[in-house]
Amino acid sequence: MVKQGVVPDELTKPFWDAANQGRLEMQNCSACNRLQNPPLPACSQCKSGEHLEWKEMSGRGKIYNYGVVYDCPVKLLQQEQPFNLVVITLDDDPGIQMYSHLPGTPVDEVPVGAAVQVIFEDTANGQKVPEWRVVA
Amino acid sequence: MTTENAPASMYRTTEGLGVWEHKGKVAAVGIGHSPTTRRWDGTPENTMGANSIIALRRAIEDAGVSPDQIDGLVLDPVTTTGAHWPEGQPIPMDVVNAFNPTDDPLDGIAKLSAEWILKNMPELTNVKFTMYGLGCMSHAIVVAAQAVGEGRTHTCLVLKSWHNLEGRYNQSGISAADTVPGTFALSPGRTLWGAPGSYGTALQFAEYCRKYGKSHDMMAPFMANSRRNGLLFPEGYWAQHRPEQLTAEDYLNARWIAKPASLFDNDIPIMVSGAYLFTTAERAKDMKQKPVYILNHASSRGAQRSILPTLDEVEAETASTGRKIYEGAGITADDLSFENMYDGFSLFHQFHLEGLRYRGMQNGDALDFYQTDISIEGPNPVLPSGGNIGSGRSRFWMHTDCIQQIQGRAGARQITGVKPEIGVSGGPMPMGGNFTVWSASPG
Amino acid sequence: MVILISFDIDGTLEVGDPPGVLSMDLVRRTKAAGILIGSCSDRPISGQRIIWEQHNITVDFAVSKQQLPDVKAKFKADVYYHIGDREDLDRQYALAAGFEFLWPDEALAEPWLHLDGDSS
Structure with a gap:
């Protein structure tokens, strides 16, 4: 995405x-x-x-919670609906949260509590953004 | 006259403050609402400013005071439902000049100053005190109650207005931009990841359901009850325009917005204004309507550690809010006849209820409570106003309803299973809001 | 040829909020032509049914926006149309469900009446 x-x-x-x-x-x-x-x-x-x-940071975290977005206000993301929108907590400090689309995980099949690893993706203007993948 | 935002000192934000020093000394005596519409139709008659004047004049008339008796005005200058005037779009000067404008041509259309009101309500000749209660009606009520209690004003209008323009909620502007600033991209609300407005609440609800073994389906009786009550609220949007009941089947078949928040868990943005008239308990005795005394106001200013409040953070904050509400009013949960806490989004109403310990509820109990009799005819009325779900996004139906219930003027919505003596209303969010305790007697 | 037409309500039908360009008479003509008809709207399903009852029109279905695939599964037809006024909530949902899509002003010409074959 x-x-x-x-x-x-x-x-x-x-x-x-x-x-x-x-x-x-x-x-x-x-x-x-x-x-x-x-x-x-x-x-x-x-x-x-x-x-x-x-x-x-270590780049390791856990899936804390998630929702599935069906009606997104951001125009660029609307073509991807529905999509997972996950809250990650960092292993370095579980009080710190980050958002993720959790690439590679099917919609609404998010394993709450699972370990995740940070990756970096390009945004539309080439700026990299942290994203997260479930660790196998 | 310059109008300032209310200072932080006017809000009662911490526990341990004791009984409110003005308990029972301030009363609501008048109510006024404008008609509702879905969006602005472009005419002067349908502007947010015109609605504001209608609501204020109706509140004055309802209270039976003459306009020259009024010496105070508290309002929220921010009137957007999420719709902002599009950058570069010409402002219709015929509409602006249909009123007495201020220096800002959007005043009265997409924002509202006290100056604009006073310029366009020449009958308010003696207003000496104006103040902004920034946020929503819940803020303005708190500020006005405190101002009357402190003697800054003795007969005060309280106003909240909303404008709604063309276009979908939060979908224009930065949501449609190719790039966003770095800080915005990481901000807690609207971000790079495209969270809809109800997403944060949806996640707290999801965590709640996992922790307590509940499900979204269990919300259906609450939703049906809210819409039913809303359809008995003649001032509301659904009652005026689309008197449709919301059945369990309707709710369970709604499309998702941010699962587990569905379409009907989100309130509908509308244009509407609401106004109240507050005065001292002493003056209220001689007025047309039965006074409804304010026993306390309390505010919540919760702060989450990171992006979204966790369930633990929400439950801690709402419990603290409940304690503040009761402490300042000098009452307990057992004294509440009914509750009218905020519901826009529906999926957080249970946090407010459980924080209040309404009818002895503990954390995790509310959705089971929704399966019992929560109607206006029963002994445990839940949200008799119907709230935003019942009547559209005003964030003030619950306040109006508290006043009307206690005055015995709620019409077909009047609660009958319990005598309406003390009610509580407020919001908006579980992590941040302002709350008022209303009573038939000064305590 | 069996044809099925799904009507959005708000912004599409004259009884919508805001009103659309399609009249209830057009819907009646469509029904009389033997076409399977119904509504697919963000309105509560019970509210959709009330609208049809108030206009004495018997519909084959009344569903929420995301339920067009259910309609397709339930009714066997040669052509499925959805008519609506919104890109995101009508056109995209329709195309994803395998319906052909018409904007309300395109539907005014009642193009389904000119399809080849028996419409009953």
């Missing part, structure tokens, strides 16, 4: 640059030793932006 193109902005550029290099990075507050996603200008715990850094 080709997603809309992404134009990295100041806040998220490190995330997208890492994706282009095949790495999954998350924002981390070094003062709180706490990851956060989505990226924010400040740590959601200490409210300071001074100690925010980008930290490489």
Whole structure:
């Protein structure tokens, strides 16, 4: 599934640059030793932006939950309906979630709790985006 | 007169605040609604601004006060149902100039300022206090109640209006763009992955069903009850335009939007305005309608750790909200005659109910409760307003219904299985909303 | 030749919200021609049936948008049409279910009346 193109902005550029290099990075507050996603200008715990850094993740996770999208607001994805839309939690910190279309898994046959591994896919403008596949 | 957003200090967001200092000292005495339509038809008469004037004038008339007695106005300036004025599309100046415009030509069409209202309701000659309760009617009610309690205004109009334009919900603009900004792509709501509006709620519901062994089919009695109640709400969209019942067969055969959320689990965006008149308990005694006293208002400001709230996060937040509601009102769950918590999306109403511990419910009980008598005739009415599912997206039917039920003015929707003495309404979301306790007596 | 026609309601039929260009008389003529007819709409199925009853039209089916494949499985016909006003909810669903698709203004010409063969 080709997603809309992404134009990295100041806040998220490190995330997208890492994706282009095949790495999954998350924002981390070094003062709180706490990851956060989505990226924010400040740590959601200490409210300071001074100690925010980008930290490489293992790229391993679990399927936490999922739905099946039949009526998508995004025009580019409508031709792919219905499709899985899954929430992944990272093994590095199960409190951190990411979305996935879970390529390779049939619609509505999502194994909740299964292990997944990050991959990187091209979006419509060539920017890479993290995606996830079920680990066999 | 500059109108500011209500400061955070006006909302009661934490537990441990004790009984609300203005408990029973503020009352609702008037209600007004505009007609409903599906979308704006392009005429001045059908603008959101025109609807607002209708609703406000009806609330004033209903309360039996003269307009010059009114000294306050609280409203939500954001009026979109999800439809925004298309960039580059000319604004019809004949419509703009059919009213007394402000500097912003979209004012009264796709947004609403207090200034616009005051310019177009010249009879409001004594309004000294204006404030925005940003979000929805639930916010505006809280702000107005607090303002009256604090003596900033003694007779205050509360208004929420909605505009709905051509096009499908959230499908224009960035959803149709070739590229999106990096931050948007990773944001929790509308993202690169194409989540519909009801997706987050659908996932919480899915987790709920897995944890407690429930199913989507078990929602059918709640949905039928809500639509039935909505069809008894003459101010509502379905009652006015398409008086169709929603049977279990209808619900179970609906197409999915974001499975397990189906078409009917989503509310229909409409154009409508609603207004109330609040005043002090002292002044309310002499007014036309029976006063409905506000015992408390409480707000929820939950924050999830990551992209979507987990079931644990939702249940913790709604339980906290329930405690705040009761603490500030000085009541317990046993004192509730009925509940009117928010339902747009239907699949989160059970979180509100269980958080309230309504009729002794614990987490995981609500869908079984839906299989019992939850009608307006029974001893355990659930959402007698019918909510957004019953009447379209206003986010205020539940407030109107609380006032009308307690006043005995709910007509064919009047609950009969229990005496309507104390009701609770509010929303929108389980993780964030504003809630009000209404009562026949000041407590 | 057996023909089946599925009508969307809102934006397609004159009784829809918003009203469409196809009259209920056109539907009656279609029925009288021996064509299998019904509705496929986002309206509740019970509400669809009420509309047909109010207009004294007996339909062969009333279904939700995603149920066109069920209609095709239930009724054997040589040609299946769905008429609707929406690209996403009518045309795409129709084509995916193996129906031919007509926009309401195309249907005004009642092209099914000009198909070769016996229409009953």
